[in-house]
Amino acid sequence: MVVTSESKTQRTGSPTKQRPPGPKGLPFVGMIREYASDQLGFLTRAAQTYGDVFVVPIMGEDIYVFVHPDAIEEILVKKHAQFHKNRGMKHLSVGVGQGLLISEDQVWKQSRKLVAPSFKRKQIATYADTMVRHALHHSKQLQQAAMHDITQVMNHLALDVVADTMFGASIDEHGELISEAVDHMMEWFIQRMRSWRRILPPNFPTLRRLRAKRKIQEVDKVLFRIIEERRSSSEERNDLLHLLLHATDEEGNTLSNQQLRDEAFTIFVAGHETTALALSYAVWLLAMHPERQQRLCAEVDEVLQGRPATADDLKDLTYTNAVVHETMRLYPPAWAMGREALEDVEVFGTFVPKGAQIFLPPWVVHRDSRWYDSPEEFHPERWIEKPASQRHRFAWMPFGGGARICVGNHFAMMEANLLLATLFQHVRFAPIDQEPLVLSPAVTLRPTHGIPLHIRPRNLA
Numbered sequence: 001m002v003v004t005s006e007s008k009t010q011r012t013g014s015p016t017k018q019r020p021p022g023p024k025g026l027p028f029v030g031m032i033r034e035y036a037s038d039q040l041g042f043l044t045r046a047a048q049t050y051g052d053v054f055v056v057p058i059m060g061e062d063i064y065v066f067v068h069p070d071a072i073e074e075i076l077v078k079k080h081a082q083f084h085k086n087r088g089m090k091h092l093s094v095g096v097g098q099g100l101l102i103s104e105d106q107v108w109k110q111s112r113k114l115v116a117p118s119f120k121r122k123q124i125a126t127y128a129d130t131m132v133r134h135a136l137h138h139s140k141q142l143q144q145a146a147m148h149d150i151t152q153v154m155n156h157l158a159l160d161v162v163a164d165t166m167f168g169a170s171i172d173e174h175g176e177l178i179s180e181a182v183d184h185m186m187e188w189f190i191q192r193m194r195s196w197r198r199i200l201p202p203n204f205p206t207l208r209r210l211r212a213k214r215k216i217q218e219v220d221k222v223l224f225r226i227i228e229e230r231r232s233s234s235e236e237r238n239d240l241l242h243l244l245l246h247a248t249d250e251e252g253n254t255l256s257n258q259q260l261r262d263e264a265f266t267i268f269v270a271g272h273e274t275t276a277l278a279l280s281y282a283v284w285l286l287a288m289h290p291e292r293q294q295r296l297c298a299e300v301d302e303v304l305q306g307r308p309a310t311a312d313d314l315k316d317l318t319y320t321n322a323v324v325h326e327t328m329r330l331y332p333p334a335w336a337m338g339r340e341a342l343e344d345v346e347v348f349g350t351f352v353p354k355g356a357q358i359f360l361p362p363w364v365v366h367r368d369s370r371w372y373d374s375p376e377e378f379h380p381e382r383w384i385e386k387p388a389s390q391r392h393r394f395a396w397m398p399f400g401g402g403a404r405i406c407v408g409n410h411f412a413m414m415e416a417n418l419l420l421a422t423l424f425q426h427v428r429f430a431p432i433d434q435e436p437l438v439l440s441p442a443v444t445l446r447p448t449h450g451i452p453l454h455i456r457p458r459n460l461a
């Protein structure tokens, strides 16, 4: 990244109430057109022009963007109490209610305390077999196909995993219904964020919102029924719902039915598409780089010796893990995080006024040549030469950081590694063309046209 001298003075100069630099745009609408047509390119170019802190005017509002890891650490860790999630995210409450993703203060603190223990490494390890079982099932199906949109396969796979680990057998055929409700909610949310509709009040009854709401009501009937059934059963189960039902904090608090419903839906929203995207990009990158695919397959064969992967194998799947890191560096599924300043606050030597909407884009940070050599290149080896622990904590932040770090980060890392290893035990992938992906950044970073790939069963590869 080329950093202008203007931005360098911001880092060292004393904070003033001066507005940071940034593009001006048209009256009122600001930069909405330029931004909405190419968010990733726009933010990257703005960082190159204006530096580590800049402001983008959109629909009458200044969006403060920070792309230096120190600034991001200040917001997410050191001064996190002075920020809430951004206003846009709050619209997701139509589906996730007061779940972890968007709740704040005491409500968030209490839920996080109750939910977090269920996502500890040791607990998560008990889901390894479930993850591998689903990956095996989908690998077998893939062996029958010559070509497939890999994003669809990964979506199904990640949905099966999250549904099974969350609800066990209780969910049966309802996984798809929840997935549809999440899709409707996201469609509504994306349409809103990308257009003038962002200025409408959150409850404004657009057609898409009504459609999403109706689906969510259907899901709620199912979720509350499952929760009630579980409450009245004494059966011991090894799924997240069981753990959450029995979770207690030191004051004896437990989760109510409404909180359980909100957390379950949140986990579907937060944990399903993100992981599916990480896996899809990993498979695509490996298809585009056959020598790296070869190296991963060689590692998988050597470590697993033809048997199904287990949680114990993770420590030996070094290259697979490097591929997962490198994929999420280049294609962070949560490509940007949003915050709102609760009060006037100084960040990175910059004055940020109360109420300011803030944007922290891993997409830009992860492709900055100050933190990565040849940042645009897919080079998993960099994570073996210099692991994440030896880099700036916020130079690689696909899971965010600080108090609100992704509660499912160990789950996601384990899932991505096990699923990738299992897939490449059975199938090989090749690109259909050498074109770069067209991306649609919304809440998550989606490939606009899916990712069709050639597929070959392992023994024919």
Ligand code: HEM
Residues within 6 Å of the ligand: 085, 100, 101, 102, 112, 266, 267, 270, 271, 272, 274, 275, 278, 332, 333, 334, 337, 338, 397, 398, 399, 400, 401, 403, 404, 405, 406, 407, 408, 409, 411, 412
């Ligand atoms: C590759 C996969 C994943 C990625 C990239 C990802 C990314 C993130 C990020 C960046 C945040 C923080 C957002 C912010 O600070 O504004 C977050 C929060 C969260 N994630 Fe994930 N996530 C992934 C998988 C999962 C999984 C598998 C689950 C659950 C099974 C999950 C559940 C959550 C929850 C509940 C939160 C809110 C935590 C809180 O605020 O206390 N995520 N995720």
